[in-house]
Structure formats: C-alpha cells, structure tokens
Amino acid sequence: MNVAVLGAGAFGTALAISLANKEPVTLWARDIGEMANERVNARRLPGGAFPENLSITDVCARACEAKVILIAVPMQKLRAFLIANQALLQGKTLVACCKGIELETGLGPVGVISQSVPDAVPAVLTGPSFATDIAAGLPTALTLACADDDICRTLQSTLTTDNLRLYRSTDTAGAELGGAMKNIIAIACGAAIGAGLGESARAALMTRGFAEMQRLAIYRNALPTTLAGLSGFGDLTLTCTSEKSRNYCLGLSLGRGIPFDATTTVEGAATALAVDALAREAGLDLPITTAVAALLERRIDVTQAMESLLTRPLKEE
Numbered sequence: 001m002n003v004a005v006l007g008a009g010a011f012g013t014a015l016a017i018s019l020a021n022k023e024p025v026t027l028w029a030r031d032i033g034e035m036a037n038e039r040v041n042a043r044r045l046p047g048g049a050f051p052e053n054l055s056i057t058d059v060c061a062r063a064c065e066a067k068v069i070l071i072a073v074p075m076q077k078l079r080a081f082l083i084a085n086q087a088l089l090q091g092k093t094l095v096a097c098c099k100g101i102e103l104e105t106g107l108g109p110v111g112v113i114s115q116s117v118p119d120a121v122p123a124v125l126t127g128p129s130f131a132t133d134i135a136a137g138l139p140t141a142l143t144l145a146c147a148d149d150d151i152c153r154t155l156q157s158t159l160t161t162d163n164l165r166l167y168r169s170t171d172t173a174g175a176e177l178g179g180a181m182k183n184i185i186a187i188a189c190g191a192a193i194g195a196g197l198g199e200s201a202r203a204a205l206m207t208r209g210f211a212e213m214q215r216l217a218i219y220r221n222a223l224p225t226t227l228a229g230l231s232g233f234g235d236l237t238l239t240c241t242s243e244k245s246r247n248y249c250l251g252l253s254l255g256r257g258i259p260f261d262a263t264t265t266v267e268g269a270a271t272a273l274a275v276d277a278l279a280r281e282a283g284l285d286l287p288i289t290t291a292v293a294a295l296l297e298r299r300i301d302v303t304q305a306m307e308s309l310l311t312r313p314l315k316e317e
C-alpha cells in the first residue's frame, strides 16, 4: 500500500526512513532545503540516511496521492495544517503521530481530525519510541489505534517494519491520552531530578502520574487497560527516565533554574495547560498536572510544587 508522511520533523523523518526500507514512501516537508540532494534531514535528524525508496517533496498534493497518510506535525499545529489541506486529505486514512491535547478545545488528534476532515478515517500511532532509535534501525514497539478493527488490521500490516512492531487497538481515546499525558508527567519528573529531589521522588511522580492518566481515561470513556500498554505505561517509562526526551529535559531545566530553548518542540507544555483546564471543568483531581501547569506558568517554583503535592490530605492508594 502506498504510504506518505506529512511533516519532516525528527519523528516524521524517522518513520519515513523505517517504512521506506520496506516499501516506497513519500515524505512531505514545508521546506525541503538540501534534503533532496543530501539524502538526510540534517536539521531535525542528522545521521538518518534516506533509503532509496524514500522520496521527498514540498508539494503536498503529490504526497497526498498515497492511500495511507501519516501526519507528524506538532499537536498545536495540527488543526491549521488539516484545514489548509482539507481538500487533499478527504477520504484518506489519516494516522496522527503527534502526542498532545489541543489547547483551545481539549481534544486529542482524533477529535481534531474528525472535526477538520470529517470524511477521513482517523487513526493514531503512538508509544515509546525516540526518532533517533527508529532511524538507527533499533527495535521499537508501538500502539496503532483505529476505531474500525478491519482498517486497523490492514494498517497494522502496512506500517509494521523490520524495527517497528505495532500492536493494534480500537481504543483511540486511550491511545492518544497515554501519549499526551506521559509528557506532562515527564516534565514533573525532570523538574524533580533537576532540583535534586531524588529518584524515589521520580518513582512516586511516575506512579501517581499514571493514576492521573487512568483517571482522565475513565472520564473520557477510554479503557484503563490501554493506558497500561505501550501508549501509556510504556511511553511514561521511556519519557520520564531519558535525557533524550525533550519534555523531561524541559523539566530538568525548570528544576535547575536554567533557560530552555523555546524553539524546541515540547508537547507537554501546552498539553499540561489543556489537561489542567479540562480537569477543572470536569472536577477531576489531577494534582501533578495542576502543579506542572502552575510551574510552567511560573506561578510556583519546584519547591512549592513538591510541597503542594506532599501536603495534600492523606488518602488510600
């Protein structure tokens, strides 16, 4: 099946490289720069050489001739991108590869696709995977979610490669919540480690953060079991423990009180504010998310964030 990837950031490029080792893939970039000549995305993924089967274009219409389209633009840019290219995307299967919740609406990628391109079939590809690992051919296991089980099975076999092992699910809400929420918790963990609060504090944040992920999942009619899989627990584990994670690194710099490059894609920053607003609206208790949102908005510092969590009323686990 013909596949295209829209968005040539680190992740889109890595997915295109892995898929092109199996079948022809078109990668669309807003600005292809020297990528066509150099056969590498030097800015976003240096070291990931393009296989022969990977063609790169800045003509979106050309890429959208493919039947299956992976979309790897940042979450807060997704809606504008879809609307701008709506006519090209109609009737396609659109696999969202971004992790986050839209700030203005509280929707995940599936909701945004459904509103912006109503006759497309939305799916989600998510789970623990650094772009650099995928591009290097290292083994990764991901969750592929689509509400239509037949389409999901076809997609699963199309998008599985030598180093991408995909597990399928029909629980799109659960899959996208795991990928979105783990970034918030990774910021909290980075902040704790950066401030010297220790690895025991990180373990506590990961575990109680996982409880928040399940709470939000239940509220949104997602399956808690999905959160226990690759898209939730799996990605939480990776992102909260690795300095390869941009979300974790943002947290580290908050904890250390040093500046962070504002041009870096850090999905957890907007998503923390989106989920905090959702929690207030729904009356949900998500204290770590609330603390991360306050930390990001500089309403509190790391010491106050930790204090706010440690002085909460005692409760049953």
Ligand SMILES: NC(=O)C1=CN([C@@H]2O[C@H](COP(=O)(O)OP(=O)(O)OC[C@H]3O[C@@H](n4cnc5c(N)ncnc54)[C@H](O)[C@@H]3O)[C@@H](O)[C@H]2O)C=CC1
Residues within 6 Å of the ligand: 007, 008, 009, 010, 011, 012, 030, 044, 072, 073, 074, 075, 077, 080, 081, 097, 098, 099, 100, 129, 130, 131, 132, 264, 265, 267
């Ligand atoms: N980098 C990684 O290891 C992984 C990233 N992801 C997810 O993939 C998504 C993209 O992240 P990265 O590729 O890492 O980011 P990146 O920062 O490497 O690249 C973002 C790309 O999006 C493009 N872009 C931005 N605004 C756009 C717009 N309005 N229209 C079209 N293109 C636009 C940029 O030109 C750039 O190529 C995020 O949601 C991230 O959470 C998921 C798994 C792993």
Ligand SMILES: O=C(CO)COP(=O)(O)O
Residues within 6 Å of the ligand: 099, 127, 128, 129, 130, 183, 186, 235, 238, 239, 244, 245, 246, 247, 248, 265, 266, 267
């Ligand atoms: O989602 C990721 C790994 O699964 C990448 O994490 P960051 O966006 O924090 O770099």
